[in-house]
Amino acid sequence: MVDLGTQYAAIRDEVNAGIQEVIDTTQFINGSATKAFASELGQYLGVQHVIPCANGTDALQIALMAIGLEEGDEVITVPFTFVATVEVVALLKGKPVFVDVDPLTFNMDARAIEAKITPRTKAIIPVHLFGQPADLSPIMELAEKHGIYVIEDNAQAIGSNYTFPNGDTVKAGSIGHLATTSFYPTKNLGGYGDGGALFTNDDTLAQKIRIICDHGSSRKYYYDAIGVNSRLDSMQAAILRVKLRNLDIYNMRRIASADQYDALLNVIPGITIPTRVQNATHVFHQYTIRVKKHRDALKDYLQSKGIPSMIYYPVPLHVSDAYRIYGYQQGDFPVSEMVATEVLSLPMHSELDAEQINFICGEIAAFMQANA
Numbered sequence: 062m063v064d065l066g067t068q069y070a071a072i073r074d075e076v077n078a079g080i081q082e083v084i085d086t087t088q089f090i091n092g093s094a095t096k097a098f099a100s101e102l103g104q105y106l107g108v109q110h111v112i113p114c115a116n117g118t119d120a121l122q123i124a125l126m127a128i129g130l131e132e133g134d135e136v137i138t139v140p141f142t143f144v145a146t147v148e149v150v151a152l153l154k155g156k157p158v159f160v161d162v163d164p165l166t167f168n169m170d171a172r173a174i175e176a177k178i179t180p181r182t183k184a185i186i187p188v189h190l191f192g193q194p195a196d197l198s199p200i201m202e203l204a205e206k207h208g209i210y211v212i213e214d215n216a217q218a219i220g221s222n223y224t225f226p227n228g229d230t231v232k233a234g235s236i237g238h239l240a241t242t243s244f245y246p247t248k249n250l251g252g253y254g255d256g257g258a259l260f261t262n263d264d265t266l267a268q269k270i271r272i273i274c275d276h277g278s279s280r281k282y283y284y285d286a287i288g289v290n291s292r293l294d295s296m297q298a299a300i301l302r303v304k305l306r307n308l309d310i311y312n313m314r315r316i317a318s319a320d321q322y323d324a325l326l327n328v329i330p331g332i333t334i335p336t337r338v339q340n341a342t343h344v345f346h347q348y349t350i351r352v353k354k355h356r357d358a359l360k361d362y363l364q365s366k367g368i369p370s371m372i373y374y375p376v377p378l379h380v381s382d383a384y385r386i387y388g389y390q391q392g393d394f395p396v397s398e399m400v401a402t403e404v405l406s407l408p409m410h411s412e413l414d415a416e417q418i419n420f421i422c423g424e425i426a427a428f429m430q431a432n433a
């Protein structure tokens with residue numbers, strides 16, 4: 062699905078020098094590399110504050126702690142996402158309130174949100190799934206109208222742009238009151254271990270987040286709040302600095318691969334290629350097709366030809382065993398349930414070449430023809 066070895070080969074000297082510098086300075090935690098990375102990422106995204114932390118799940122949890130989520134507070138999000146988005150709400154004793162996704166983009170259906178807002182609604186977490194931003198303009202309007210927070214889960218779409226109806230174009234992750242990301246190695250901006258970050262333009266929230274990340278202390282051994290220990294180590298930051306300089310190139314290569322996939326797959330009956338919206342760029346964290354019939358057999362067939370593929374995500378969270386406690390039933394979110402049976406993510410990374418894509422698409426065509 063990814064080829065981090067080939068990517069590393071091209072940036073080896075820079076990465077190794079960055080790691081060596083961290084070792085030489087022995088600033089392993091919160092060293093100059095971490096500070097420099099936070100500042101460079103802030104500039105890239107156009108946000109005032111980037112607060113690095115240990116992973117994308119922590120980032121979401123810390124975001125909810127920073128907005129003061131209390132037991133029983135409701136957080137509106139989607140059931141078709143990676144579990145972390147919902148897990149943190151549950152861990153903090155909030156209540157995940159789901160809205161369905163759009164069948165074309167797999168992102169939060171903004172039209173379904175307002176009906177779910179109650180006096181207990183504290184936040185909306187749109188997820189920019191597979192690399193394409195959710196439709197943030199109506200979501201921000203609703204949040205403003207009802208006085209609730211928007212936390213963008215931007216683990217999968219770093220580097221993508223979103224254009225507002227007035228033509229303003231900004232980076233995903235710079236729009237909500239808060240945004241979070243993950244630097245898990247396979248992400249578009251991935252380290253060589255775990256990592257994550259929060260983004261905000263709100264000075265007060267930023268200050269709270271910094272305190273929460275550091276055991277709730279603003280001064281060593283004096284505790285203002287109940288916090289966590291969540292840090293991005295300096296070696297990861299040194300690696301991420303190099304990767305950030307290449308992020309636009311990596312994303313452009315992903316988009317070029319997606320263009321080639323689109324052209325070859327769009328002509329195969331039974332395959333639906335990913336939809337790209339007009340008002341955002343898709344940075345293809347995943348290239349995810351829909352296959353109405355024989356999806357699992359196609360996956361097995363590709364495996365037999367040495368082609369990996371993945372089902373992100375096979376079970377929507379409202380019907381996952383751990384989350385049945387919230388009382389949702391099969392049938393409550395029909396689009397999420399339907400797409401979970403149809404999606405198939407194909408190999409996608411910045412090192413994929415035209416020959417590999419030709420081979421993959423040729424095998425998909427052969428299977429679909431034989432099973433028409």
Ligand SMILES: Cc1ncc(COP(=O)(O)O)c(C=O)c1O
Binds near residue numbers: 116117118146256
């Ligand atoms: C949408 C989404 N949210 C949150 C996370 C959690 O990030 P991490 O694995 O760094 O905790 C991930 C990634 O795995 C993700 O894809």
